[in-house]
Amino acid sequence: MTGTIGYLGPKGTFTKIAVDSMFNGEKKKSYQTIPECIDAVSNQEVKYAVLPLENAIEGTVNITLDYLIQTKNIKIVSEVIVPIRQxxxxxxxxxxxxxxxxxxxxxxxxxxxxxxxxxxxxxxxxxxxxxxxxxxxxxxxxxxxxxxxxxxxxxxxxxxxxxxxxKDIHDFDNNHTRFVVLHHNETSLSSTQLEERGQKTTLTISLPSDRPGALHQVLSAFAWRHLNLSKIESRPMKTGLGHYYFLIDIEQKMDDVLIPNAIAELESLGCTVDVLGSYPYYLYNGNGVTLAV
Amino acid sequence: MTGTIGYLGPKGTFTKIAVDSMFNGEKKKSYQTIPECIDAVSNQEVKYAVLPLENAIEGTVNITLDYLIQTKNIKIVSEVIVPIRQxxxxxxxxxxxxxxxxxxxxxxxxxxxxxxxxxxxxxxxxxxxxxxxxxxxxxxxxxxxxxxxxxxxxxxxxxxxxxxxxKDIHDFDNNHTRFVVLHHNETSLSSTQLEERGQKTTLTISLPSDRPGALHQVLSAFAWRHLNLSKIESRPMKTGLGHYYFLIDIEQKMDDVLIPNAIAELESLGCTVDVLGSYPYYLYNGNGVTLAV
The missing domain is CATH 3.40.190.10 (Periplasmic binding protein-like II)
Structure with missing residues (x-):
């Protein structure tokens, strides 16, 4: 089963569009829930898992992140962005x-x-x-x-x-869903079918204490190195009350100097930093529609 | 109908817990979708609307925010946080x-x-x-x-x-859903039934250009004034490609000097700032459970 691709079912969903755009010909297995699918890739029952990280329809971002952060032996190795067209x-x-x-x-x-x-x-x-x-x-x-x-x-x-x-009856044009490909080691996965849009490194950073300006100080470590952040989100910790961690996307792949140095400095300030992955991302654009009328 | 409270139905959901915790005795009307409910409060068919802003189960944050930002004549006037217990x-x-x-x-x-x-x-x-x-x-x-x-x-x-x-069979203890109370003017709404946990001011800030360090510069305006941010989230703009705006919660109510000055400076740097509301927030703690076995 090592070549199988796990994904969040059922068929006819945006997740299936994402998995088909990345994988062509491999055996695919659908799972009913996100944690089941994450367990499968963690246990190496499947080689890769494709899951929504931000879903503009079904809103599953919290579940994927919660379980991904808990499961230490898997990384994000690729990403596909699928525009939401209804x-x-x-x-x-x-x-x-x-x-x-x-x-x-x-x-x-x-x-x-x-x-x-x-x-x-x-x-x-x-x-x-x-x-x-x-x-x-x-x-x-x-x-x-x-x-x-x-x-x-x-x-x-x-x-x-x-x-x-x-066609295209949705109110807002710029809705999209991000799907991540998870793997049990950190080797990034390139698509042969989609055009690469860039590289990202995703970190979680938790601060030692919740005080005014702490986030500002954390961002300084990236800003003066000209590391561009394409996403930042504060999220409640699942342990303890009133504490937050930050989910950050740096718009480049992991390098030997700048990102490791920023992480080392943050850790020396008492932050806890986890690298969820460093990977290429792709935009799926193949949803052409033929009207029946 | 001016005294009616609109909310996202159906009954037996976390939204109904939130609306009942804030309003006791008022006539309530359920709506099938978030935009319908926002329209109703904007048109003053209902006096207040209660909607999920961050929903750990059904993940509706995007929809409420998208339509709230579009609908200029309503504000967030109160918030109830409901722990998710399954x-x-x-x-x-x-x-x-x-x-x-x-x-x-x-x-x-x-x-x-x-x-x-x-x-x-x-x-x-x-x-x-x-x-x-x-x-x-x-x-x-x-x-x-x-x-x-x-x-x-x-x-x-x-x-x-x-x-x-x-009881309490959910994996993570710290899941909660934030519900906002919307009103057609900005007078904040205090609860007589719940204990106040604090005050918040919610802003959206869009940057003039997407360049490294822009967010860091924006946060400086809050950091040196010791305005504590309890939430920050970057979100894609619904117009244009690749642009982001930031959703920020400041952990205090709107004052006469510090927040208005920070906003004025950001605007002079070319940012667009909208105040979505300045309001008290409450924690619902009344979900006691009696086991049948």
Whole structure:
């Protein structure tokens, strides 16, 4: 099983788009939960695991991070950013009557993210929340006798043979989901299918005490070395009350001097620093959509 | 309708715990999506709206923030922090046989967050993901003939008459969800039922250009004034590519000198600063649990 790729199921989701964009031909195994999938790569039941780190739909960032930080023997080795594009889709037998649909099915967050479209086009349409956008597409595919629609991505339309009748119906254009590839050692993984957008090093830094200006002091270690931070987020520690750690992305790969020196200085100030990975990142751009109308 | 409180439904969720802890006796109206609820308070169909800002289960932070930032005429006027405590519950007729349950129902994230408990106690139990923890509790309450369990909070147990047979089964103790109270003017709202934990001022700051050290410079404006930041998060702008804004919580209420001066200086450096609110925050601690076994 060492060549298998684990990922968070089910099919027809944005995670499946990410795993297919990175891996082509390998055996893939879906897991029902993030911790199960992290356990599998930690125990080497699978070689790599693909999981959402920031998910603009299902919001799983906390779970992946919580378990990743706990599991010391795995690293982030690659990243794929998938734009979140939501489409309005119906069963092929209902394409001609789609403007008279009597209900829409999707994940509640996807329904929320298509608020303007729904309000303008269907001001009084019943919406039904499902456990995932993929489950909504499956439901619509199984009920051709009902004139109903799903909001989901293009892969779900393909997977469940639905027809996209209106594309890109989401309110905000710049939503995306970050997927990380996890591995039991730190050798970064390059994609042969996607164009590299850059390199990142992800750190967690916890401060010795919560005092005004502590974060400012930590950032000085990066700023004067001209290490650009593309992300910073404070997050509560899972032990103790009122303490925070910081999740930081440095916009370059681990080097021999600058990043190790910054880390050594932070540690000498009493901070705890963990390197979650140093890896290339990619943008998936292949979600072309063909309208059925 | 001006006295009504809008909130993100359905019943039996953590949002309902938050709204009930802040408001007692007022008429309440549930909305199916976050944007609908924000529209309602913006249009003054409801007086206040209660929404999750950081939700450790359903992860809705992005949606609330995206629509809150867009809707200029409303402010955050109060905040309630609700610890996320998950319990294992069954129909009262199955209390004696709960250790032989043949399936567990919950939101997929709640199942993930109870990974250690499930793996140790029920290593081969089928788990079924539902659209919310409340929906899972409802399902279990409607199927007394099946020996199944739900993972949900104590309010769901009460709402659907289920018996809690194991309490606090979540992996991490320090998970919580932040709920904000929104209002169409900026007068902060004090709770008469909860103990105040402090005051916060929430800002969004966008930088004029993405260059190394820009964030460090911004934080200097707060650091030398000893304005303590309890949260900082970089988030992608919804317009343009690769640009970020920062969401910052200052651990004090808006004053006449320090915060306005910091904002004025940041604006003179070319930053755009918006005040999302200055408000008291509260911790909800009333989720006592009685075990049925």
């Amino acid at each position: 489409h309005f889709m119906v069963h092929p037998s209902n394409v001609k009557t789609w403007e008279a649909v009597e209900g829409v099915y999707s994940h509640s967050h996807a329904i929320a993210q298509c608020h303007s479209f729904l309000r303008q086009k269907f001001p009084s349409l019943d919406s039904h929340s499902m456990k995932s956008t993929g489950a909504a597409a499956e439901y619509v595919s199984q009920h051709p006798e009902r004139n109903i629609a799903a909001i989901a991505n293009h892969l779900a339309a393909k997977e469940y043979d639905l027809s996209i009748v209106e | 319990h294992f519950m069954v129909h009262p007729s199955n209390v004696k046989t709960w250790e032989a349950v043949e399936g567990v129902y919950s939101h997929s994230h709640a199942i993930a967050q109870c990974h250690s408990f499930l793996r140790q106690k029920f290593p081969s139990l089928d788990s079924h993901s539902m659209k919310s923890t409340g929906a899972a509790a409802e399902y279990v309450s409607q199927h007394p003939e099946r020996n199944i369990a739900a993972i949900a909070n104590h309010l769901a147990a009460k709402e659907y008459d289920l018996s809690i047979v194991e």
